[in-house]
Amino acid sequence: MTLFDLIDGEIATVHSFTGDMELESRLVEMGILPGIRIRRIKTAPMNGPIELKVRDYHVSLRQDDARNILIQQ
């Protein structure tokens, strides 16, 4: 499954990335690597971007980008 499918409030582990290489590079530089645990906090109003907690910080990304992040629950 992908991060897109994760329900708000649930925790998962990053498995790998597909698609956009720029996105992958940006995420890994911010420490969002395969094996790291993330929690999907919420979805923005109007079904907008999603908010995550990873390591010690909160980050948001668009739902289209979330489809490119494969996870394991």
Place this chain on the structure above:
Amino acid sequence: MTTAVQSSWAALVGNPNSGKTAIFNLLTGLNQKVSNYPGVTVEKKTGQTRFADGSKFYLLDLPGTYSLTAQSMDERIVTEQVLNWIHGHEPPGVIVSVVDATNLSRNLYLTTQLADLGIPVVVALNMMDMVKDEIKIDLDKLTNDLGIAAIVPMSAIEKWGQKELLEAVQKSIDTAFVENPFPIFLNDNISKVLNPLEEIFKSQLRYNERLAKAQALRLVTRQSTLEIYDEMSVNGFTADEAFMNTLRDKRQAAVDLLEDTGIKHRIMEATLRYEWLDSVLAAAKINIDPQIAEANYSENLDRLLTHKWVGPAIFVLLLYFIFQSIFTWATVPMDWINRGVGWVGNQVLNMISAGMLRDLIVEGIIAGVGAILIFLPQILILMFFMTILEDTGYMARVAFMMDRFMTMVGLHGRSVLPLMSGYACAIPGIMSTRTIDSWKERLITILILPLMSCSARLPVYTLMIGAFIPATKVFGVLNLQGLTLVVMYFLGTTTAFILAKVFSLFIKVEGKSSFVMELPPYRTPLWWSVFHQVYIRGKLFVVNAGKIILTISIILWFLASFPKVDESTINENPIRTSYASKIGHTIEPIIEPLGFDWKLGIGLITSFAAREVLVSTMATIYNVESEADNVVQLKDAMKSDKHPQTGMPIYTPLVAISLMVFFVFAAQCMATFAIVRNETNTWKWPLFMIIYMNGLAYGASFIVYQGGLILGFG
């Protein structure tokens, strides 16, 4: 490699939201210079400070970045600067790496990259006030393991630690630099693959062991690292085609080898570096297993502030409050500025005898300076609010909430506030687009922003509506005059969003938009830092845009006052015989299809100074003298103006609507284009705006007036 250079300046590098700007302001005070890097619109901030012994030293504040690989415009600047340094072009004596102590692993990632460069690194461990007491960091061990000069705990908010930071900086400049080995463990497989590239860096570019390994690793990981070596020249060595081909081939060979062994090269550097860094942090007794299930205070606040329904409602209320304040608070200082400029003008009138020089000073220069300063209150108030919203962390939430709607029209979540502030004044709005990190979306926001009806259009709308739109009721409740005003605002806003969509389809700019955006914890704004930033912005506007505005107002003054005629021989107003009037008559055939005569033609020219100048120009043409009730008199004068041949009224309600529609779209305020020139660093975009906006204005007015005539509203 030159490591012995004892530069008396330091570079400030850090993640976004690490408090880097606050530390820069804390160290340098108002001793700052802001300029742009050549060819790009990224701000270059330098400042001066003193060590305890009184000796001067300089600080360069680099844009916030998460790593040394180029992606956004800001990051490319950092990458290029760093490459210049390692090739011996004016390297800093020390790099101050600003680190958020509450978010260690991600912040230190950049620090470990900096530590490979062969320049001493001092970590400013900021936000120690937020670190819970039970977390004890073994700083000495961490300093040693990371291979850096020092770690200085501090708090920009509580203003402590800056003295120790300066001491550490001075000490590391004075101490001979000790080269450490590359600290990250590379297994045999990876070592073998990186070796050929490492050798090239060592033999041809004279990199030391650690730097060669780090750059080889980065080159294999990121294709973009290759591009920055292109045509670079270092120590008499130029990266020619042959060198680049070798580098490219060796990189490809390394990538192929890695793929064969199942190693994902694109995440290699991050994987290795984070693995090592996490182990170092664990050894320094830092908890690297954060409680991601735990909600902190920011997350709890966000239950309300970014809630599906409550969040946007709070945002709208906040916006209402901000714009209300801009309109109400700014009127008083704007009135002072107006009076002050008038007073200075009168002093000059009394001091210098009548003549061309006096006219130039009073009507050209002083009026021009007035036109610049009059914007200052609105700019400062808006910048004040924007800085607070940004520094508290709320702005990131606004972008988060609005991103979906804004991307539908080709904009960015962060376009919201700049666009809204366009209703007050386009200039501070354009200046505040700097918070949009994607260049394409920032450019589009700038391009459409002047279509939001600003407060300078209000006097024009008020005059035309008051004179020609009857105050009758529509559908029994709505006032036709008020409705007309609302329609004008609606027309500008809707067109802005449609054009944003159109531009986003046609404008091709390098760099894809991404929205991997940190939502930093809510923090109390640092008031002194807020005031610093507002002051710097205000100064930037007065100095940079001011030069252009002053030049144009002198040109406009010349056009409106020359050629000089002997005033006793004519009984006409001098402006009626000026070059401006000649231009008005010349363009009359062009603007006639819009319903405008030569007098409005003059007004259109002079309103290039500022939109509201149309009103005073018309007043001058009709010789309306009395200050207080000139609008009333002007209304009557315009209403009773008859065509000399036909005897028909020149200005009708249809002309009034056509003129207002023209003002909704037209590119008129020169200060706007001066600031666009400043922000985009080229005349290309302001010229494009002038052309498209005036084209739009002409087309729309043409349709309104000619359509109105056909429908019999003449």
